[in-house]
Amino acid sequence: MKSIIAYFNKPILKLSLLFGLVTGILVFIFFLGLYAIGIVPLGNNKVLDFGIHVIMIAGACWYYRKKVGNGLLHLWEGLTIGYVVNTIGALIAGWLIYFFVTYIDPQVFTDYLTQMKSLMMAGRTELVKNIGQAEFLRMYNDVGTMQRSEIVMDEVSKKTVMAIIPILVISLIFRKQDYGVYQNKR
Template sequence: MKSIIAYFNKPILKLPLIFGLITGVLVFAFFIGLYLIGIVPLGNNKVLDFGIHLIMMAGACWYYRKHIGDGFLHLWEALTICYVVNTVAAFIAGWLIYFFVTYIDPVVFTKYLAEMATLLEHGKAELVKNIGLPEYNKMFSEIQSMQRSEIITDEISKKTVMGIIPILIISLIFRKQNYGVFHNKS
């Protein structure tokens, strides 16, 4: 047990886990904020929460470089920090949203499904022209049969895909390496 605790006690893992937990809670707070002002907090309205992910990933890299790396941050460290923050945040937010739409207000999920079905119906002509009627019907039936538990995997997969380029950019911006070993000091 001590070896497991020692493994998770390393700053390269502990710091992004903490930042990811905070980010997940902030994303859930954003979800609740949308809910309280009367906007369906799932779907396209929720996409803006990725900005919270970006800010917290940059903050975690900056904090690590300043306080743990003594002014230095390797690219691999920055990539690790950003991916752990992003994944943990998506996991936490996904579970919190799942619990909300399952136990507190299931109508949110019902409205979300209705909104998706309406959006699909409005674009039916274009979609049928591009993908065909059988594929359109398959998409429509998948929306109708969607389960609440899919919110968790949907959150993680979307945030992982959305994060690829921003994580690379954040990692490149915040990396700072010691190139002193390449200078001949003799």
């Protein structure tokens, strides 16, 4: 048990988990804000919450470099921080949204499915031209059979794909290494 506690007692992991927790909560607050002003908070309207992820990943890298790394941050540390913050934030937001649409207001999920179907029907001619009639009908039927439990993994998978380039860029921007080999230290 002590080895497990020692493993999780690393500053890079503790900091990333904390920033990920805050990210998930902020994304859920964004979801609630959309819900409060009467916008369907799932789907296309929710994409803007990725900005919260980017800001929190940059903040975590900056904080780690300043407070833990004493001005240094290796690329692998930035990548680790970015992916942990992003994944934990997406998991927490996904579960909070799942509980909301399951126990508080199931109508949000129903409205989301209706909106997805109408969007697909609006772009039907383009979709059929690109993927074919059979594939379009399969996708359309899959939207109708979507379960609330798919929200969590949908959130994680979308955020993971969306975060690849921003995490790399943020890690490169905040990267600063000690190049002691090239310096004359006497």
